Amino acid sequence: MVDLGRPRRGSPARYRQIACILTRHGLGFLVDRLGLPRPDRPDRGTPSQESRHLPPTLAARVRLALEDLGATFIKLGQILSTRGDLIPPELAAELGRLQDAVPPEPLEVVEEVIAEELGRPASAVFASLEAEPLGSASIGQVHAATLLTGEQVVVKVQRPRVAEQVEEDLAILSQLARVAQRRTSWGRVHHLPAVVDEFAATLRAELDYVREARNAERIARNFSGVPDLRVPAIYWAYTTQRVLTMERIDGIRIADRAAMQAAGIDLRAVAVRTLHMSLKMVLEDGFYHADPHPGNFLVGPDGSVGLLDFGMIGVLDRPTRENLLYLLLALVEGDADRLVDRMLALGIVGTTFQIEQMKHDIRHLILPGAGLPEEEPDVHRFLDGLLTMAYRRQLIVPSSLLLVCKTIMMHQALARRCDPECSLAEVLGSYARRLAVESYLPHRQIGRVLTALSDLGDLALTLPRHIHRLLLETEQGHLTVNIRIREIEHVLEVLNRLVNRLVLAIVAAGLTVATALLLQAYRFRGVEWIAGALLMAGFVAAVGLALWVILMVVRRRHH
Known part of the structure; x- marks a missing residue:
């Protein structure tokens, strides 16, 4: 068992409680993997008894365990449900069902x-x-x-x-x-x-x-x-x-479609209004409600939408909003090349991912028919597929982008609850085109030009000083270049472990050979007991070292 170096606030009792809950839900392998203290007995029933009532899927067991672990872990699960780059799609979907009701x-x-x-x-x-x-809630x-x-x-x-x-x-x-x-x-x-x-x-x-x-x-x-x-x-x-x-604020929950119909509310208008609200917060304001589940929306008698619970907020800077705008516009227009360009501009990268392969994947994400122009792109399908692709390809995706993708998908689901025929692609297309045109209006461009000129002026003032310092350090031989190879620490750690095991194995083999030689050297009358003692000591040492090497190999494979 490794020493976790637990902080004072992480009490041993809480560690044991976490281990018990994980074990009770059939997640004992995580207890070993994370070095948690193995519970002497589960806090409810025995493993064999509890296993009869466990859900069949691992994802469902993880969700139930997080609910039992309390507020922090429930919130962790809700955040992870938006991180399709970190966890498999089936687990992300299951964590989206987390119940924060106590x-x-x-x-x-x-x-x-x-x-x-x-x-x-x-x-x-x-x-x-x-x-x-x-x-x-919790x-x-x-x-x-x-x-x-x-x-x-x-x-x-x-x-x-x-x-x-x-x-x-x-x-x-x-x-x-x-x-x-x-x-x-x-x-x-x-x-x-x-x-x-x-x-x-x-x-x-x-x-x-x-x-x-x-x-x-x-x-x-x-x-x-x-x-x-x-x-x-x-x-x-x-x-x-x-x-x-x-x-x-009083109103009808947006999920209660029958009640809204009975009140004579225009469901189509509510659906479009919800999408416009989402797009404005994301693409124009850069400050958006990041927890748009149905309980946070109330619809008034006049069709107005009331927004509740502002604890989880997402923030996007201007360059990110602009790149996201043009990414969504390229999606609506079915342009895979521009989509990939905007994805790279948004910071989506992969160590071994080829650009042409990305374009191939994107074409299949945009449309089932590999980009046929007469079909309407499914925005939800694209964003969901993007998260799946990020996990499968081990892409590095900024967390802010993942959160906004999940938020847009949830807003589309809300709109579909009101009006199943509501098309996010249609609403998004008109909205994004209007914003794209407005971004080139003179008053918008003047601000951007002034900002660029200010940055250029700062660069012009500081560049000569930096160049002079660089040349001076080069001339004096003080210029140093720091190169860091990714994962090199891990590679060195693995090599160090392998060398240690090899040394132990050689020592064990040497003890075995030395024991045999000593046995032959001292085989004469009167000192047989010396040979026996030496043989036993060498044998025990050799077997002990061999077992230790085997144990380390097994533990490494287990973890």
Whole structure:
């Protein structure tokens, strides 16, 4: 068992609990792979008893284990469901079904958190606070309430001690990521510690309700001229890092198609409105709602769309938005060559991936008929196929691009719930073409030209100094070139292990030969016992070393 170097926040009890839950769900091989402490017995039943009730697929067992492990691991699974470059498609699809619903905390506990955060009792803020929450998740729960001034609000309250548990779990995940990177090629290729660090930053942001409130206000400002989108107003006087008070928005859940039809709502208009909202956030604002599941959308009687829950937000800079715009436009037009060019510009690379093979794959992703112009491209099929291709080809895809792809796919699924005939390709085509034309308008180009001139001016001022320093270091013989070969550390580590095993094997063989020679040399009357002792000692040493070499080989193959 390796020493994980556990941080103080990663308690041994939590490590054992993780190992027990993994074993209970038929994932004991992960316990060994990650060097977790083997549980003496599962925390519920025996392995043989539990195996009768396990789901047949590995992906389903992983999902259930993550749900049992709590808030941090549920969020990890939800993030991984967007990372088609890291995990197989079937696992990504299964993790998309993760249920973040747990029994709610009692109202008394909720009121204690409110009093602690606001510095006064809940009764001094709210005229009423519903005991039954509107929703309950692993991090917090939402209650309907009425302010003393009469406004109808909802209050989002974080569970007690959830932040401490999340920090402990993040510390453990960081350690396990380093172990996985050392022990598996998958971990090394994808640099798992960096993936965990990025996930940790995302989760910590979700724990901060002040940040969520600011996210909501920024999206409200971005849509200030769009009356068809409603964003709840924030009541800052009653908002802290663990308590969020916002306007209550009423409406029909976007997944309830029958209720919207009964209310006389134009489903086609709602579907198109949802897609326009998504495209505006992604392609124009660069600040988008990254958790567009049906529970976060309410449709008003007039067909307006209300947006909820701003904890998970994606951000795209201007160059990324422009490249993504032209990538989607090339997709709609069925141009595989331009698609590949934009993919490379977005930072999608592969160590052994050939450009022509990529174009071949892209043509089959765009259309089932390998790019027939009379067929309409399926945007969802392309994006889903792109994630699958990234995993199969071991492409390096920026995580921000993966998240936005998943978000667009989820928005298309929402639109299809309202109107199965709604075409994202049609909406996207007209929207992207309009943006492409607008990008060449004079006022847009003036800004870009001024920025480029400013950068060029800075370069002109600093370039002579850099050239002078380079020439001076070259003349003085101080110029050094640092070259780093990828994976060279891993190669050296493997060679070091092989050499160590070879040395041990040679020593074991030498002891065996020396024992035989000593036996022959001391075979005379009166000292037979010396020969016997030497023979036994050499034999034991040789067998011990041989077993040690075999054990290391077996353990290496196992891991």
